[in-house]
Amino acid sequence: SQQGEEDPQALSIQEGENATMNCSYKTSINNLQWYRQNSGRGLVHLILIRSNEREKHSGRLRVTLDTSKKSSSLLITASRAADTASYFCATDGHTGGFKTIFGAGTRLFVKA
Amino acid sequence: NAGVTQTPKFQVLKTGQSMTLQCAQDMNHNSMYWYRQDPGMGLRLIYYSASEGTTDKGEVPNGYNVSRLNKREFSLRLESAAPSQTSVYFCASSPRRTVTLSGANVLTFGAGSRLTVL
Numbered sequence: 001s002q003q004g005e006e007d008p009q010a011l012s013i014q015e016g017e018n019a020t021m022n023c024s025y026k027t028s029i030n031n032l033q034w035y036r037q038n039s040g041r042g043l044v045h046l047i048l049i050r051s052n053e054r055e056k057h058s059g060r061l062r063v064t065l066d067t068s069k070k071s072s073s074l075l076i077t078a079s080r081a082a083d084t085a086s087y088f089c090a091t092d093g094h095t096g097g098f099k100t101i102f103g104a105g106t107r108l109f110v111k112a
Numbered sequence: 113n114a115g116v117t118q119t120p121k122f123q124v125l126k127t128g129q130s131m132t133l134q135c136a137q138d139m140n141h142n143s144m145y146w147y148r149q150d151p152g153m154g155l156r157l158i159y160y161s162a163s164e165g166t167t168d169k170g171e172v173p174n175g176y177n178v179s180r181l182n183k184r185e186f187s188l189r190l191e192s193a194a195p196s197q198t199s200v201y202f203c204a205s206s207p208r209r210t211v212t213l214s215g216a217n218v219l220t221f222g223a224g225s226r227l228t229v230l
Contacts, residue, residue, distance in 0.1 A: 097217075
């Protein structure tokens with residue numbers, strides 16, 4: 001079963017708009033990561049947020065984490081056509097092991 | 113730096129045939145992983161290797177075998193391919209070498225291998 005579930009499954013916006021993607025997970029975590037996958041490519045790590053953090057920024061990315069609701073959101077501000085990709089959240093669980101589990105992803109399409 | 117290199121990029125097999133997907137990383141990472149990606153399913157962990165000489169099952173190990181040849185290389189073998197194994201396979205690596213509550217298991221991925229089983 002998937003640890004992380006993204007919502008929405010797909011999102012289409014105009015260039016310049018903000019894009020928000022949500023992730024829910026089932027068990028306690030130590031940290032949560034977001035990855036991007038361009039079409040036909042491997043995943044690339046974007047940003048990490050730890051369980052004791054509520055918000056984190058990196059450039060046009062803003063990630064929030066609500067451990068009480070077991071959810072996270074990824075906000076991309078002022079989106080560009082180059083942001084068109086699939087976005088995945090990933091968690092390691094709370095045991096600090098090796099089984100990093102990915103959600104099903106959100107497909108973002110940014111129209112120029 | 114090449115990062116994580118997978119071969120082949122594409123492969124078509126007939127049911128019952130066998131094949132091995134190769135993966136190599138040049139980042140001196142300790143752990144390595146094989147995932148499969150199916151439409152609408154995200155990535156599912158097949159096997160991982162925490163260190164040279166060790167391998168462990170992930171979420172969907174049935175029908176696969178792995179071999180951690182050395183620190184750099186981690187191969188995935190399909191002994192008798194089935195249509196249900198049609199997928200895109202990704203190899204990944206990370207610096208993590210022990211179970212730890214500090215830090216995160218940040219993965220570096222290869223470009224993927226698209227396998228079709230007829």
